Amino acid sequence: MRPALTAHGDSGDFVAASPQIALLRFITCGSVDDGKSTLIGRILFEAGAVFEDQLEALDRDSRKFGTVDGGRDFALLVDGLSAEREQGITIDVAYRYFATPRRSFIVADTPGHEQYTRNMATGASTADCAVILIDARMGVLPQTRRHSFIVSLVGVKRIVVAINKMDLVDCDQRVFETIAKDYRQAVAGLGFETIDVIPVSARDGDNIRQASARMPWYQGPTLLTWLETVDMSEAAAEGEQGVFPVQYVNRPDHLFRGFAGTVATGRVAVGDGVVSLPSMRQSRVARIVTADGDWPQAEAGQAVTLTLGDEIDTSRGDVLVVQPRTGIVQVRRQGTARVLVTGDQPLRVGGAYEIKLATATAQTVISAIHHVVDIETYRPGMADDLPMNAIGQISLRLDRPVPMTAYRDSAVLGGFILIDRISRQTVAFGFMDADVADLPVGKSDELTRPLVNLRDRLLGPSGSVLRRQRLEAVSWRLTGALVLAVVMAGLDLPLPVIGTVVLADLLVRPVLKVLHHHVWQTARQPAPALSDLDQGDGI
Amino acid sequence: MAALGHLQRLEAEAIFILREVVATCDKPVLLYSIGKDSAVLLHLAQKAFYPAKLPFPLLHVDTGWKFREMIAFRDETVARLGLDLIVHINPDGVAAGISPLASGSQVHTDVMKTQGLKQALDQHGFDAAFGGARRDEEKSRAKERIFSLRTVDHRWDPKGQRPEPWALFNTRKLKGESFRVFPLSNWTEADVWSYIAQEKIPVVPLYFAAPRPVVQRAGTLIMRDDERLVLQPDEVVETRMVRFRTLGCYPLTGAVESTATTLEEIIAEMSGSRVSERQGRVIDHDGAASMEAKKQEGYF
Numbered sequence: 001m002r003p004a005l006t007a008h009g010d011s012g013d014f015v016a017a018s019p020q021i022a023l024l025r026f027i028t029c030g031s032v033d034d035g036k037s038t039l040i041g042r043i044l045f046e047a048g049a050v051f052e053d054q055l056e057a058l059d060r061d062s063r064k065f066g067t068v069d070g071g072r073d074f075a076l077l078v079d080g081l082s083a084e085r086e087q088g089i090t091i092d093v094a095y096r097y098f099a100t101p102r103r104s105f106i107v108a109d110t111p112g113h114e115q116y117t118r119n120m121a122t123g124a125s126t127a128d129c130a131v132i133l134i135d136a137r138m139g140v141l142p143q144t145r146r147h148s149f150i151v152s153l154v155g156v157k158r159i160v161v162a163i164n165k166m167d168l169v170d171c172d173q174r175v176f177e178t179i180a181k182d183y184r185q186a187v188a189g190l191g192f193e194t195i196d197v198i199p200v201s202a203r204d205g206d207n208i209r210q211a212s213a214r215m216p217w218y219q220g221p222t223l224l225t226w227l228e229t230v231d232m233s234e235a236a237a238e239g240e241q242g243v244f245p246v247q248y249v250n251r252p253d254h255l256f257r258g259f260a261g262t263v264a265t266g267r268v269a270v271g272d273g274v275v276s277l278p279s280m281r282q283s284r285v286a287r288i289v290t291a292d293g294d295w296p297q298a299e300a301g302q303a304v305t306l307t308l309g310d311e312i313d314t315s316r317g318d319v320l321v322v323q324p325r326t327g328i329v330q331v332r333r334q335g336t337a338r339v340l341v342t343g344d345q346p347l348r349v350g351g352a353y354e355i356k357l358a359t360a361t362a363q364t365v366i367s368a369i370h371h372v373v374d375i376e377t378y379r380p381g382m383a384d385d386l387p388m389n390a391i392g393q394i395s396l397r398l399d400r401p402v403p404m405t406a407y408r409d410s411a412v413l414g415g416f417i418l419i420d421r422i423s424r425q426t427v428a429f430g431f432m433d434a435d436v437a438d439l440p441v442g443k444s445d446e447l448t449r450p451l452v453n454l455r456d457r458l459l460g461p462s463g464s465v466l467r468r469q470r471l472e473a474v475s476w477r478l479t480g481a482l483v484l485a486v487v488m489a490g491l492d493l494p495l496p497v498i499g500t501v502v503l504a505d506l507l508v509r510p511v512l513k514v515l516h517h518h519v520w521q522t523a524r525q526p527a528p529a530l531s532d533l534d535q536g537d538g539i
Numbered sequence: 540m541a542a543l544g545h546l547q548r549l550e551a552e553a554i555f556i557l558r559e560v561v562a563t564c565d566k567p568v569l570l571y572s573i574g575k576d577s578a579v580l581l582h583l584a585q586k587a588f589y590p591a592k593l594p595f596p597l598l599h600v601d602t603g604w605k606f607r608e609m610i611a612f613r614d615e616t617v618a619r620l621g622l623d624l625i626v627h628i629n630p631d632g633v634a635a636g637i638s639p640l641a642s643g644s645q646v647h648t649d650v651m652k653t654q655g656l657k658q659a660l661d662q663h664g665f666d667a668a669f670g671g672a673r674r675d676e677e678k679s680r681a682k683e684r685i686f687s688l689r690t691v692d693h694r695w696d697p698k699g700q701r702p703e704p705w706a707l708f709n710t711r712k713l714k715g716e717s718f719r720v721f722p723l724s725n726w727t728e729a730d731v732w733s734y735i736a737q738e739k740i741p742v743v744p745l746y747f748a749a750p751r752p753v754v755q756r757a758g759t760l761i762m763r764d765d766e767r768l769v770l771q772p773d774e775v776v777e778t779r780m781v782r783f784r785t786l787g788c789y790p791l792t793g794a795v796e797s798t799a800t801t802l803e804e805i806i807a808e809m810s811g812s813r814v815s816e817r818q819g820r821v822i823d824h825d826g827a828a829s830m831e832a833k834k835q836e837g838y839f
């Protein structure tokens with residue numbers, strides 16, 4: 001899909017056709033020192049969200065820590081940790097709130113330093129749209145690309161690029177045009193639906209709320225207008241699958257057994273037939289209980305308590321799916337996913353973690369690392385491990401079947417975290433892929449990929465326990481054959497005999513073993529139950 | 540399908556967080572400070588677990604210096620809703636005669652609030668404590684996660700917070716560690732009042748303007764709630780029409796002059812206000828990064 005690149009100033013987007021969300025969540029991101037915090041401070045100020053006592057404190061702080069000679073350093077409104085103020089950088093994401101007559105906003109100001117990428121990604125994960133900052137003097141930097149990639153990874157479709165510090169390049173239209181073009185080229189493959197570009201000065205307030213007098217050549221919306229009017233109609237497809245992950249079983253006494261949770265997608269109504277995954281048991285929604293009385297139905301995002309018509313065994317981590325099934329939610333024991341590594345230790349093949357996906361937790365092992373994304377070119381490359389801040393694609397094996405979707409179908413049922421079993425830290429954010437089959441293959445390894453695949457199939461993925469075991473078995477076999485040959489030579493047997501016996505030992509035994517193993521595999525196969533669902537048998 | 544309204548979204552988010560804690564933590568507790576945020580938090584908790592009773596107790600860390608009307612409201616609320624309330628007051632602080640007047644606000648807050656809270660959490664072995672703090676209250680709170688991990692000593696590490704994507708909270712912790720959990724993180728003061736009006740949640744009458752006995756002290760109007768507030772030679776008690784935007788220990792809480800006697804008037808007054816909610820809090824001004832420092836020591 002080619003992203004539609006609307007011209008800055010194209011007002012086509014700003015006509016609201018469908019009901020707009022009342023609360024817009026957005027982030028600011030980009031490279032170090034591009035002016036993200038300054039911009040948010042400025043927006044808060046312009047939107048009247050800074051009170052007099054806070055302004056006084058800001059002026060005091062500006063004199064003490066400020067980076068703006070003799071003026072207000074708006075970043076200090078946002079950089080609230082003492083370490084941030086002392087160093088003049090952002091370390092962790094700040095959440096701020098403001099409202100205009102048209103919308104309420106939650107903004108997450110994220111850090112530009114690569115070291116704090118996981119904090120940036122934390123802010124990005126809940127964003128509806130993103131403001132990407134670029135310093136007009138610096139142009140598109142590696143960190144601009146990394147953040148743009150993360151923004152696309154979490155599923156943000158609408159972005160606005162604020163080319164900042166225009167005051168430092170004499171408000172030159174050519175500088176603006178060049179960077180805008182560079183940026184569009186750089187992110188052409190990321191699937192953004194709209195990319196608008198606005199020249200601003202966060203420090204001086206140009207094109208933040210008021211159109212800039214210094215840049216009459218720019219005719220498009222100011223940044224605040226863009227945020228107030230960006231089309232965020234919740235295009236909730238009619239007939240979207242009703243999905244309800246069970247969060248907590250509410251059982252005050254033997255008379256009441258309710259399943260508390262938040263509707264993930266679609267809608268759930270009284271009388272709906274539901275299937276509980278992974279058990280596949282069926283029932284019917286008897287009541288939708290809330291403290292405000294029973295409801296006839298509940299929609300995506302609403303937190304309710306369901307009771308069912310039958311006493312079926314359902315608990316936290318299970319998912320109730322409204323009939324008829326559309327195949328979106330699958331019960332799987334493995335998956336391929338993109339991950340962003342947030343832990344200090346690299347992810348490796350064979351690494352064992354706890355996975356948390358919606359309300360379910362399971363034990364998981366990384367069975368393969370397919371690639372790491374090069375942050376400059378967005379090309380996938382080979383990798384043995386994924387260090388902190390890397391983005392790559394992996395395969396996971398779970399110790400039990402878990403209901404899930406592809407991330408692009410639902411962030412609730414397709415997003416997950418990996419938790420280290422010893423330190424209990426969150427070591428990766430994950431984004432489930434739809435299918436293993438559509439792995440993107442990088443140009444560089446198109447030729448070697450089939451060979452690599454063959455090697456991985458024969459020997460197991462690189463670095464895995466499986467590969468070690470296979471190599472050990474081969475080496476044991478060869479040693480055995482060698483010993484046999486030496487013994488036979490010692491017995492003075494003729495060479496052709498030795499050769500035949502050794503060859504037979506090397507070839508015939510493994511073949512027999514494989515055949516024997518095969519017989520057992522088929523015999524031991526369980527009745528068509530959960531394991532069959534693993535391969536895309538949608539519910 | 541209509542998009543959820545702003546308050547509906549916030550309400551659902553808070554309920555999700557409350558349930559997530561109860562589903563995954565061993566021994567949660569709700570820190571009940573009697574103010575408007577606590578009132579909203581308590582209301583949401585009751586909604587989250589309806590029709591069951593609250594699956595955790597309330598904890599009030601008392602300092603002995605709360606407004607009398609707060610304590611009366613607390614006891615009335617507990618009785619009306621049939622709640623399980625634990626009141627803890629730091630016995631060492633009481634023995635040492637700590638008071639906001641004699642010891643100063645910093646020592647008082649540290650001993651009676653921070654140390655008192657830690658004592659109570661440790662004594663009962665609570666591993667998750669809900670609080671009604673909001674990110675819009677203060678600049679270091681704006682940085683804090685919804686699930687805020689605390690060390691064995693209840694310390695907060697602002698530079699090493701766990702990443703927290705989507706609503707996928709990592710509720711795992713090591714033995715002795717605990718969480719402070721903030722279901723109202725994304726609410727603003729205006730949201731809280733709109734929700735109180737919408738849901739008809741009872742709040743302490745001190746939030747509404749009434750004639751009250753106050754003295755001017757260091758530029759702040761302090762209500763003389765009892766005779767322990769000894770008057771300085773130049774001070775006089777006047778009766779003025781005042782109300783409070785936040786509630787705490789009475790000698791440390793500034794009143795604002797107001798005529799707002801209904802929720803609608805409070806909301807109207809607030810949207811026209813040019814000063815922040817916490818301006819009346821003496822303890823917030825004890826140092827540039829004072830809230831952050833207090834939180835690192837284990838304060839909420």
Ligand SMILES: Nc1nc2c(ncn2[C@@H]2O[C@H](COP(=O)(O)OP(=O)(O)OP(=O)(O)O)[C@@H](O)[C@H]2O)c(=O)[nH]1
Binds near residue numbers: 203
């Ligand atoms: N001249 C000029 N300076 C600016 C502008 N915007 C920001 N700055 C300055 O650029 C410096 C960095 O600003 P910040 O807002 O802290 O940058 P940031 O992007 O938040 O940085 P990190 O969060 O640490 O990545 C500060 O000294 C700002 O005063 C602008 O529009 N014009």
Ligand SMILES: [Mg+2]
Binds near residue numbers: 112
């Ligand atoms: Mg910053």
